[in-house]
Amino acid sequence: MAPVQVKKICCIGAGYVGGPTCAVIALKCPDITVTIVDLNQARINAWNSADFDLPIYEPGLEDVVRQARGRNLFFSTDVDKGIKEADLIFVSVNTPTKKAGVGAGFAADLNYVELATRRIAAIAESSKIVVEKSTVPCRTAESMRTILEANSKPNCKFQILSNPEFLAEGTAIQDLLSPDRVLIGSLQTPEGKDACASLADVYAHWVPKDRILTVGLWSSELSKLAANAMLAQRISSINALSAICEATGANIDEVAHAVGRDSRVGSKFLRASVGFGGSCFQKDILNLVYLSESLHLPEVAAYWRQVVEMNEYQKRRFSKRVVDTLFNTITGKRIAVLGFAFKADTGDTRESAAISLVRDFVAERALVNIYDPKVPHEQIWLDLAEAMPTTPSATIQKQVTLSPSALEACKNAEAVVIATEWKEFKTIDWETVYAGMNKPAFVFDGRMIVDVEKLRNIGFKVTVIGRGERL
Numbered sequence: 001m002a003p004v005q006v007k008k009i010c011c012i013g014a015g016y017v018g019g020p021t022c023a024v025i026a027l028k029c030p031d032i033t034v035t036i037v038d039l040n041q042a043r044i045n046a047w048n049s050a051d052f053d054l055p056i057y058e059p060g061l062e063d064v065v066r067q068a069r070g071r072n073l074f075f076s077t078d079v080d081k082g083i084k085e086a087d088l089i090f091v092s093v094n095t096p097t098k099k100a101g102v103g104a105g106f107a108a109d110l111n112y113v114e115l116a117t118r119r120i121a122a123i124a125e126s127s128k129i130v131v132e133k134s135t136v137p138c139r140t141a142e143s144m145r146t147i148l149e150a151n152s153k154p155n156c157k158f159q160i161l162s163n164p165e166f167l168a169e170g171t172a173i174q175d176l177l178s179p180d181r182v183l184i185g186s187l188q189t190p191e192g193k194d195a196c197a198s199l200a201d202v203y204a205h206w207v208p209k210d211r212i213l214t215v216g217l218w219s220s221e222l223s224k225l226a227a228n229a230m231l232a233q234r235i236s237s238i239n240a241l242s243a244i245c246e247a248t249g250a251n252i253d254e255v256a257h258a259v260g261r262d263s264r265v266g267s268k269f270l271r272a273s274v275g276f277g278g279s280c281f282q283k284d285i286l287n288l289v290y291l292s293e294s295l296h297l298p299e300v301a302a303y304w305r306q307v308v309e310m311n312e313y314q315k316r317r318f319s320k321r322v323v324d325t326l327f328n329t330i331t332g333k334r335i336a337v338l339g340f341a342f343k344a345d346t347g348d349t350r351e352s353a354a355i356s357l358v359r360d361f362v363a364e365r366a367l368v369n370i371y372d373p374k375v376p377h378e379q380i381w382l383d384l385a386e387a388m389p390t391t392p393s394a395t396i397q398k399q400v401t402l403s404p405s406a407l408e409a410c411k412n413a414e415a416v417v418i419a420t421e422w423k424e425f426k427t428i429d430w431e432t433v434y435a436g437m438n439k440p441a442f443v444f445d446g447r448m449i450v451d452v453e454k455l456r457n458i459g460f461k462v463t464v465i466g467r468g469e470r471l
C-alpha cells in the first residue's frame with residue numbers, strides 16, 4: 001500500500017491550536033479541503049463572522065483566515081459530517097489538568113480526547129488517518145487505537161499518528177509558517193510509515209523536508225512534554241537566579257546576557273519575569289511529574305515538580321515585594337496592574353501570573369485597577385472569580401476596577417505593577433502617569449521593560465524583577 005494523498009482534512013477542536021494550525025494548512029494547501037469542527041457554537045460563529053471578529057487574537061491570523069475561508073477552509077459545528085468526509089483527522093481538543101479522581105492536580109484529563117476518538121469510531125465509514133495534535137501523555141495513541149479498533153465498522157482501518165504542536169501564542173502564525181521542526185510520530189510498521197508519509201506530504205507544501213522529523217509514536221508524544229518542560233525549566237532557572245540578583249545587587253539582565261552568550265546555552269528564553277503562565281507549561285510539566293511517578297521514578301518526578309514550584313515561588317515573591325515596599329501594607333491603597341494576558345500579543349489569560357498577583361492584592365484588601373489591551377472584561381471577571389472561590393463577587397467587584405487605558409488605570413494609584421510585556425507599556429507617558437499618582441509613586445516592573453533611569457528621574461521609586469537596590 002502506498003501513502004494516500006490527503007484531500008480532505010477535518011480538525012476536531014477550533015481552539016488556539018486547531019484554528020491557527022489548520023487555517024495555515026488550508027492557506028498553504030489549496031488542493032486540500034480543511035474543515036475545522038467544534039461543539040462550541042459561539043466559537044464557530046466567531047470563526048465564521050462576517051467582520052472576521054475571530055474567537056482568538058493572534059497577529060496575522062485574520063489575514064490567513066480572510067484568504068482561505070470559504071475557499072478551502074470551513075468552520076462548522078457538524079462534527080459528524082467533518083469526520084465522515086475526511087481522510088485525515090486532527091484531534092486538537094483541550095487536555096487540561098484533571099480536577100478530580102485519580103491523578104487530580106497532575107494527570108491530563110483525556111476525557112475530551114476519548115470522546116472525540118469514540119465519535120470518530122462511531123461515525124467513520126471509511127479508513128482514516130487519525131492525528132493526535134493535542135498534547136497528551138506518552139502512549140495515549142495506544143488507547144486511541146484500542147478505542148478505534150473496538151468500535152469501528154469492519155471496513156474501516158485507522159492509522160494513528162502523533163503530531164504535537166510547538167507554536168507559541170502571540171507568534172502562532174509565524175511559528176506555523178516557518179516552524180523549527182514538524183514532528184510526526186508513527187508506528188514503525190509499513191502502514192504506520194505510509195500514514196506518516198501522507199501527513200509529511202501535507203506539511204511539505206511549505207515546510208522544508210529537512211525540518212520534518214519522523215520518529216516513533218512514543219518518542220513523539222514524549223518529545224512534546226519534554227520540549228515544554230525544558231523551556232519552562234529555563235525560565236524557572238533564570239527566575240531562581242533573579243532572586244539571588246535581588247539579594248546581591250547583581251542584574252539578571254546582565255547575568256542572562258553573559259550566560260546566554262555561551263552558544264551551548266543560547267540566549268533565547270532567558271528573560272526573568274513575574275512567572276510563566278499559559279495553558280501548557282504548568283499542565284504539561286505536572287503531566288510529566290505524574291508520568292514519572294506512575295513509572296516509579298520519584299526522583300525524576302521531584303526534579304520536574306520543582307520547576308513549577310519555583311514558578312509559584314516567583315509569583316508569591318513578587319507580590320510580597322510589592323507589599324513590603326509599600327511599607328508593609330497595601331490595605332485601601334490603589335494599585336494599577338498593567339497587563340492581564342499571560343504574555344504579550346495574546347488575549348489568553350490561562351494561568352496568567354497577573355491572576356495570582358491580583359488575587360494576592362485583593363486578599364491584602366488593596367484596590368486594584370486592571371488594564372489589558374486585548375483581554376475581554378468578562379474574561380477578567382471569570383478568572384478572578386475562579387481564583388478567589390471563597391471571596392464574594394461583590395467584594396471582588398468593589399475592590400477591582402477594569403480600566404479603559406493604562407493612563408486611566410494609573411490615576412490616583414500608589415503603585416503601578418507591570419504584569420505583561422505589551423509593547424504599548426514601553427511608550428507610556430510616564431510624566432503624565434506620575435502627575436496623576438499619589439506620592440511616593442511606585443513602579444514594579446515584572447517584565448523588565450521600563451527605562452529605570454528615566455522613571456527615577458521623573459521621581460518614581462522603581463523596583464524591577466532581578467535587580468537589587470544596591471549599586
Ligand SMILES: NC(=O)C1=CN([C@@H]2O[C@H](COP(=O)(O)OP(=O)(O)OC[C@H]3O[C@@H](n4cnc5c(N)ncnc54)[C@H](O)[C@@H]3O)[C@@H](O)[C@H]2O)C=CC1
Pocket residue numbers: 012013014015016017018037038039040043079092093094095112115116133134135136165166167168169279280
Ligand atoms: N494553546 C497553545 O498554545 C497550545 C496548545 N497545545 C495543546 O493543544 C491542545 C488544544 O489546546 P487549545 O487549542 O489551546 O485548547 P482550546 O480549549 O482553545 O480548544 C479546544 C477546543 O476543542 C473543543 N472540543 C473539545 N472536545 C470536543 C469534541 N469532542 N468535539 C469537538 N470539539 C471539541 C472545545 O470546544 C474547544 O473549543 C491541548 O492539548 C494543548 O495542550 C499545544 C501547543 C500550543
Ligand SMILES: O=C(O)[C@H]1O[C@H](OP(=O)(O)OP(=O)(O)OC[C@H]2O[C@@H](n3ccc(=O)[nH]c3=O)[C@H](O)[C@@H]2O)[C@H](O)[C@@H](O)[C@@H]1O
Pocket residue numbers: 135165166167168169170228231235268269270271272273274275276277278279280281342343344
Ligand atoms: O504547548 C504549548 O502550549 C506551547 O507552550 C509555549 O508557548 P506559549 O505558552 O504560548 O508561550 P511562551 O512564549 O512559551 O511563553 C510562556 C510563558 O513564559 C513566559 N516567559 C517566556 C520566555 C521567557 O524568557 N521568560 C518568560 O517568563 C511568558 O511570558 C509566558 O508567560 C511554548 O513556547 C510552545 O512551544 C508550546 O507549543
